[in-house]
Amino acid sequence: MASSVDEETPLIEHQQSQSQLNKKDAYAKWSIISGLTLFVGLVVSVLVRIPFNIFTYHPLFMTGFIVFVTEGVSLLQPTATDIEKKRGLGYHAIIQTISYLSAISGFSFIFYNKVISGKHHFESFHGKMGLFVFIYLFVQLLFGVSMAFLPRQIFGSVDKAKSTWKYHRVFGYILLVLVWTTAQLGVRADYMYNNLYSPHLIWLHWVSLILVFSGLYGRIRFKKWGIIRQ
Numbered sequence: 241m242a243s244s245v246d247e248e249t250p251l252i253e254h255q256q257s258q259s260q261l262n263k264k265d266a267y268a269k270w271s272i273i274s275g276l277t278l279f280v281g282l283v284v285s286v287l288v289r290i291p292f293n294i295f296t297y298h299p300l301f302m303t304g305f306i307v308f309v310t311e312g313v314s315l316l317q318p319t320a321t322d323i324e325k326k327r328g329l330g331y332h333a334i335i336q337t338i339s340y341l342s343a344i345s346g347f348s349f350i351f352y353n354k355v356i357s358g359k360h361h362f363e364s365f366h367g368k369m370g371l372f373v374f375i376y377l378f379v380q381l382l383f384g385v386s387m388a389f390l391p392r393q394i395f396g397s398v399d400k401a402k403s404t405w406k407y408h409r410v411f412g413y414i415l416l417v418l419v420w421t422t423a424q425l426g427v428r429a430d431y432m433y434n435n436l437y438s439p440h441l442i443w444l445h446w447v448s449l450i451l452v453f454s455g456l457y458g459r460i461r462f463k464k465w466g467i468i469r470q
């Protein structure tokens with residue numbers, strides 16, 4: 241009897257800790273979705289107060305980019321089994337491609353808007369950081385596509401390509417922080433800030449940041465980083 245309890249215990253414990261982990265992931269997922277919804281709502285609340293013109297497409301596409309780039313990371317975080325990882329990778333690739341197309345559109349519209357209004361490019365801190373993030377994004381995408389779809393051609397073998405996944409992961413999180421920082425500077429640019437319904441609403445952007453990043457943190461598997469064993 242005692243030995244059967246001993247044999248069963250680890251399995252039950254494993255199932256319990258797995259269901260706790262699933263619950264934590266679900267809370268974290270909703271935290272991210274709430275943060276993103278708040279962010280979208282705040283940006284749209286400004287856009288409906290200003291005349292619709294070429295500029296409007298910049299925050300619109302960049303908001304789309306931010307939603308997709310964040311969700312594209314979040315969906316991949318808890319994947320554990322080979323099937324989950326394979327399926328997750330497929331969705332990640334599709335969503336990050338959409339996010340990249342949104343970023344190209346958002347970038348093109350603001351660049352064109354500056355051209356037609358005869359203004360200088362990349363003058364503000366937001367503009368400079370935006371340019372840096374845009375280039376970083378291209379390199380990250382290229383790295384991801386090479387690892388996932390051209391492992392033999394670029395790295396020599398699938399195993400060698402897989403050994404670089406950890407760099408794509410770390411650089412991906414750094415990129416995500418830079419993307420959100422750039423967006424936060426964008427929503428504080430004069431034209432956006434001055435058209436908020438009330439300047440006090442700007443603190444809600446901090447709430448959206450906390451919701452998104454606490455959610456992302458909650459879904460991280462440090463085991464995948466090789467930092468701890470789970």
Ligand code: HEM
Pocket residue numbers: 283298299300302303343347350351354360361362363364365366367368369370371373374419422423424426427429430431432
């Ligand atoms: C929804 C969030 C965003 C809002 C509300 C926003 C808003 C603005 C505003 C008002 C400007 C014109 C003023 C200035 O030059 O600073 C601008 C420029 C710019 N934004 Fe954003 N932005 C957002 C997200 C982003 C992101 C995520 C990126 C980068 C990937 C980005 C890249 C740029 C660039 C490069 C410029 C300058 C373009 C040039 O000087 O030709 N923005 N943005």
